[in-house]
Amino acid sequence: MPAILTVDDSRAVRTIVGKQVKELGFDVLEAEDGIQGLEQLAQAQVDLVLLDVTMPNMDGPAMLQSMRDGGNQTPVIMLTSESKRSIVAGAMKLGISDYILKPFKPEELRSKVLSVLQGEGGGVGGLGAEPAVEVSPAEAGAAAPAPAGGRFVDVLVVDDMENVQKKLRSMVPQHVSLNGYTSAASALAACRERVYRVVLVDTEIPDVNSAVLAQQIRVLQPHAALVALALRTANDVTKEVREQGFDDVLFKPFRPETIDDFLLQYFDNQDFLQIEDNVLRLAPFAGRADKVDRFYNRVHAVFADALEKVAAACYDEVVLDVGTPPLEGDRLPKLVNAVAEKARDFGMSLALVGAPEVRKALGGYTETKDLRLFATVQEARAGGAA
Amino acid sequence: MSVDKLSAELEAILVRRIEADQLVLPTLPAVAARVLDVLRDPDAGMKEAAQILEKDPVLAARALRMATSAAFAAGTRKITLQEALARLGTRALKALLVEASAQKLFVSRDAQINAALKALWEHSVAVGILARDVLALTGTGDSESAYLAGLLHDVGKPVVASVLLEVERQLTEVYQRGWIDSGEWLMVVGRVHRRVGVALAERWQLPAPIVACVREATEYDKGDRASLANAVCFANALAKRSGIFAGAVDAEDVDALVMIGRSVIGISDDVLRTLTRGLRERVRGLYD
Numbered sequence: 001m002p003a004i005l006t007v008d009d010s011r012a013v014r015t016i017v018g019k020q021v022k023e024l025g026f027d028v029l030e031a032e033d034g035i036q037g038l039e040q041l042a043q044a045q046v047d048l049v050l051l052d053v054t055m056p057n058m059d060g061p062a063m064l065q066s067m068r069d070g071g072n073q074t075p076v077i078m079l080t081s082e083s084k085r086s087i088v089a090g091a092m093k094l095g096i097s098d099y100i101l102k103p104f105k106p107e108e109l110r111s112k113v114l115s116v117l118q119g120e121g122g123g124v125g126g127l128g129a130e131p132a133v134e135v136s137p138a139e140a141g142a143a144a145p146a147p148a149g150g151r152f153v154d155v156l157v158v159d160d161m162e163n164v165q166k167k168l169r170s171m172v173p174q175h176v177s178l179n180g181y182t183s184a185a186s187a188l189a190a191c192r193e194r195v196y197r198v199v200l201v202d203t204e205i206p207d208v209n210s211a212v213l214a215q216q217i218r219v220l221q222p223h224a225a226l227v228a229l230a231l232r233t234a235n236d237v238t239k240e241v242r243e244q245g246f247d248d249v250l251f252k253p254f255r256p257e258t259i260d261d262f263l264l265q266y267f268d269n270q271d272f273l274q275i276e277d278n279v280l281r282l283a284p285f286a287g288r289a290d291k292v293d294r295f296y297n298r299v300h301a302v303f304a305d306a307l308e309k310v311a312a313a314c315y316d317e318v319v320l321d322v323g324t325p326p327l328e329g330d331r332l333p334k335l336v337n338a339v340a341e342k343a344r345d346f347g348m349s350l351a352l353v354g355a356p357e358v359r360k361a362l363g364g365y366t367e368t369k370d371l372r373l374f375a376t377v378q379e380a381r382a383g384g385a386a
Numbered sequence: 387m388s389v390d391k392l393s394a395e396l397e398a399i400l401v402r403r404i405e406a407d408q409l410v411l412p413t414l415p416a417v418a419a420r421v422l423d424v425l426r427d428p429d430a431g432m433k434e435a436a437q438i439l440e441k442d443p444v445l446a447a448r449a450l451r452m453a454t455s456a457a458f459a460a461g462t463r464k465i466t467l468q469e470a471l472a473r474l475g476t477r478a479l480k481a482l483l484v485e486a487s488a489q490k491l492f493v494s495r496d497a498q499i500n501a502a503l504k505a506l507w508e509h510s511v512a513v514g515i516l517a518r519d520v521l522a523l524t525g526t527g528d529s530e531s532a533y534l535a536g537l538l539h540d541v542g543k544p545v546v547a548s549v550l551l552e553v554e555r556q557l558t559e560v561y562q563r564g565w566i567d568s569g570e571w572l573m574v575v576g577r578v579h580r581r582v583g584v585a586l587a588e589r590w591q592l593p594a595p596i597v598a599c600v601r602e603a604t605e606y607d608k609g610d611r612a613s614l615a616n617a618v619c620f621a622n623a624l625a626k627r628s629g630i631f632a633g634a635v636d637a638e639d640v641d642a643l644v645m646i647g648r649s650v651i652g653i654s655d656d657v658l659r660t661l662t663r664g665l666r667e668r669v670r671g672l673y674d
Contacts, residue, residue, distance in 0.1 A: 083606050083650060089642035101608065101649040108649065115655070223656055 002047040002117055003027040007037035007063065008079070009055040013102070017050055017079070020106050021113065024219065034058025038066055046074055048116055051096075053080040053087060061087065064094045075116045079104070111222040118195070152195050153177045154267070158187040158213070159202035159229055164252065168200075171259045173283055175274065176267065184208045191220040198266045200250060202229045203241065211244035218245060225266055260291055272298045275306050278315035279377055280339075282322045289328075296331045303339055311346035318343050319380045321353040332358070333365040340371060351380040389570050393577040400549060400578070404585045411486075411545060414507070417442040418487045425476055425483075435479065436468040443510045443537050444544050445486055449474065450534070451590040452482060465531040465593045494551055495558060498568035503551075505632035506543045506575070508669040512630040513539055515668060516621030516661055517614070523657045527612035531595065535614040536621050538592070539599045542583025546575050572633045604643070606650045620647030628662050630669060 004026050006017045018028040029044060031037035033055040040046065049067075053060040064076060075097040078088065083101055091099075097116045100108055155172070157165040157180040165180030172178065179194070181187040184205060191199075199217055203210040214226055228241035228249045241249045250262055272295070274281045280303065285295050310318045320339055325332055336352065343350045352358070352373045362368040374380035403409045420438045424430045440446050446467055453470035471479055494500050517536030521529035550571060557563045566574070580601075587597040599618045606616050623643035626635045648658065 081608070083608050083646050085605060085639060085642045085646060088646050089638045092638060092642055092645065099645045099649055101646065104649070105652070108652070111654070223654075 003029060003045060004048045004050060004113065005029040005031060005037060005040050005044075005046045006050045006079075007031040007034065007055070007060065008050075008052040009033055010052075013052070013079075017109065020109055021050075024110060024113065026113075026117075034060065034063030034066070037063050041067065041072060041074065048097075048113065049074055049076045050079045050113075051076050053078065053082040053091075061091055061094075064091060064096070068094050077112055077116060079109075107218075107222075110219055114219065114222055152197075153179050154197050155179070156187065156190060156194075156196045156199045156224075157181070157229075158184065158200065158205070158217075160205045161202070164202070164229065167254055168259075171254055171256065172263060175283075176263070184213050187213075188216060188220065191217055196221055196224045198225045198227060200227050200229050201246070203244075204231075214245045227262075257291075264291075264294075273302050273306050275309060278310050278313070278317060279319045279321060280306050280310070282320070282325055284323055285326050289326075292326045292328065292331065295326070296335055299335060300338065303335075304342055307339070307342050307346055307348070311348055315348060317349045317351060319351045319353060319377055321377055321380075322358055323353075324355045324357070327357055327361045330365065332361050333368045336362060336371065337365070337367040340368070351383060353377050353380050389566070389573050389577075392566070392570075393574050396546065396549065396574065397578045397581055400545065400582045401585045404582070404589050407589070409545070409586070411444050411448065411548065414442045414445070417445055418483045422480065422483050422487075425480055432471040433468050436466070436471050439471070440467050440514070440533065440537060441511060443507070443541050444548075445483075446534065447538055447541050447586070447590065447592065448482060448486065449479065450538075450592055450596075452478060465534055465596065467534055494554055496565070496568055496571075499551075499554075499571050502568055502572055502575075502632040503547055505630070506540070506547055509625055509631045510537050510540055510544075511669045512625040512628070512665055513537070513618060513621045515665065516624050517617040519661055520617045520620055520651060520653065520657075521612065521614075523660065524612075524652055526652060527617060528614065532614050532617045532621075535596050535599045536618045538587070538596050539603045539618045539622060540579060540583065541586060541600055542579035542581070543575055545582055545586060546578045550574065576633050606646055608650065611650050611652070616647070616651055619643065620651055620653070623647065624662060625665075628665055630666065 004021050006014050006021070006028060007030075008014050008017070009032050014030045014032075018030065021028050026047075029040050029046065031040050035058045037049070037051070038058075041049075051060045051064060058066075060078065060080065067074065067076075073095070076091075076095070077098045077100060078091055078096050079100045079102065081102040082088075088096075088099055098112045100112060154176045155168075155178040157168055157178065159165060159180070160182050162180070162182055165178070169178055169180070179190055179196075181190060187201075199221055201210055201214055201217065205213070210228070214228075217224070218226060225247050226245065228237075228244070228246040229252055230237050230241060230249050232251045237251075238249050248265075251258060272283050274283070282299060285292065307318060318339075320336070322332065322336070336350075340350045350371060352362075352371055353376060354373060356375075359373050362371060362373070372380075372383060374383055400409070417438060421435050424434045424438060439449060449467065450465075450470050453473040474482070494503070514533040514536035517532040518529050521527035521532045554565045558565055583600045584597070587600045592600075595614045598615050602615070603619050603622050606619055607613050610616070620643070623640045625631060626640045627637075627644060644658075647653065648655075653661075
């Protein structure tokens with residue numbers, strides 16, 4: 001079990017911190033000043049230090065300096081009433097993982113402790129890892145693959161009815177990874193091992209208080225969106241679940257339009273266009289008709305970056321797999337024409353992959369009727385090589 | 387002339403002009419023209435006018451000055467440009483815009499100075515957007531007033547910059563003399579702007595929370611965690627870390643301010659990631 005050392009000259013602070021850390025399931029060691037803190041570190045295996053700044057005998061910065069000078073790289077969170085940037089900047093140079101200003105809320109302490117211990121880097125690592133310039137949606141998509149069964153998973157479904165997760169699985173794109181559990185215990189076990197982007201929790205699991213379960217998941221998954229799974233009723237369900245600690249609600253039985261909204265809300269446009277070598281794959285569209293324009297607008301917004309990446313990898317041909325896209329109007333021909341023009345700008349030719357209906361949709365326009373269309377990516381690659 | 391001497395003389399001149407109410411402030415002609423267009427449209431309201439006007443810190447400050455009175459001095463109401471414009475009325479606003487349009491913003495012969503000038507404007511808008519979003523997303527403070535506080539936190543910079551451009555024009559066009567490079571130009575702006583901004587904010591009797599942001603945007607107030615000044619301090623650091631800033635940046639200082647601000651204001655990592663998403667796109671094109 002991980003051990004946390006709290007170094008603070010205030011007995012009250014040590015008691016409060018110790019209680020909250022124990023509730024998370026960690027062992028707690030205490031020290032009144034830097035000298036005692038260093039002694040504790042020499043005697044016991046410590047996974048995290050919560051360090052005050054101003055203390056008698058040896059203050060926090062001096063203890064931190066001594067730790068690093070002695071080669072001790074244990075993560076440190078500064079927990080202090082000191083907010084001068086020069087002091088915090090000095091501690092950051094010595095590698096603190098995060099900073100908490102007293103007085104603090106219990107959830108801030110829990111969240112930052114778990115973040116550091118779960119290896120997500122905490123404040124400094126997280127901030128350092130955050131790019132100074134914004135990442136484009138396409139880059140965000142490339143950076144966020146979440147293989148099922150890996151440490152990072154897109155969606156966790158907790159519902160005692162197994163068909164709920166199966167139904168959801170059938171309605172979201174395959175590249176959205178999903179774990180499903182029918183009991184609270186197995187779901188909590190999964191939350192201890194993996195990191196989820198969205199957690200869906202049934203509000204009617206027999207013998208389980210969903211509000212308490214939500215709180216437990218919140219502690220284990222501080223960065224996940226917590227969404228209640230509920231039946232449509234005459235009550236104000238959204239208000240009720242928010243009072244229970246959920247961020248949002250997804251109604252059962254699932255409808256295509258609500259799943260579409262769910263995907264847009266939590267996965268945005270990062271998955272609209274996937275890149276694999278020189279192949280760009282358009283995500284399948286399963287939403288309602290009034291979302292088609294939004295779908296195409298998002299693809300328009302990301303394809304140039306994707307083409308640039310393909311061109312940067314020195315391909316002379318790009319394959320655009322449109323699958324079975326919505327064919328109403330001239331949206332698809334406009335998109336394909338824009339991609340073809342941009343590909344030409346990058347010195348690449350374009351091969352298309354799509355269903356037979358796509359040929360019909362493109363054939364009615366001068367700009368797109370002569371583009372090469374193949375049934376499969378393999379054929380497109382062979383055609384390009386020929 | 388050395389940077390030190392130029393800074394000292396410029397500061398003295400500007401503070402004197404502010405105290406004597408003789409400061410001539412050029413503004414972004416495009417912004418003034420667009421607001422005038424909106425005011426000609428009978429269907430458009432002050433909300434639309436305010437949305438455009440709040441892209442230019444100098445013009446926003448001038449509008450605030452004209453509208454500042456007991457309503458804002460009381461300190462209990464939200465400080466928004468829309469409210470200020472409503473107090474001014476269409477006729478007074480038009481007069482302000484016509485006067486502002488007459489003051490041409492000079493362009494430097496040095497492309498790097500022009501780029502720095504653009505970055506000054508974009509930084510102000512970015513800090514306004516971030517300060518507003520910080521308080522809106524955390525639900526902790528007065529997000530409506532935060533935009534204006536962020537926009538005006540460096541109001542001294544465009545004032546100093548515009549006077550430097552005026553001096554450059556006289557030296558190079560009238561007297562055919564050389565001028566400082568962009569690095570020195572930014573150093574002068576950096577050294578002089580704070581005192582000029584504070585003098586201007588006080589002289590124009592801008593609302594007290596805005597004056598506080600102009601005075602100090604580099605340390606947090608632990609006593610009032612959700613204050614406008616804290617939101618602006620955090621937003622300022624975040625904009626610098628996002629590269630929307632003109633001048634030298636101390637990266638360690640900026641990282642420390644972001645780390646402290648997350649705890650002071652109570653900003654989760656998720657909110658932090660959301661804040662700067664697309665920021666560059668949101669401020670781009672405003673200056674042109």
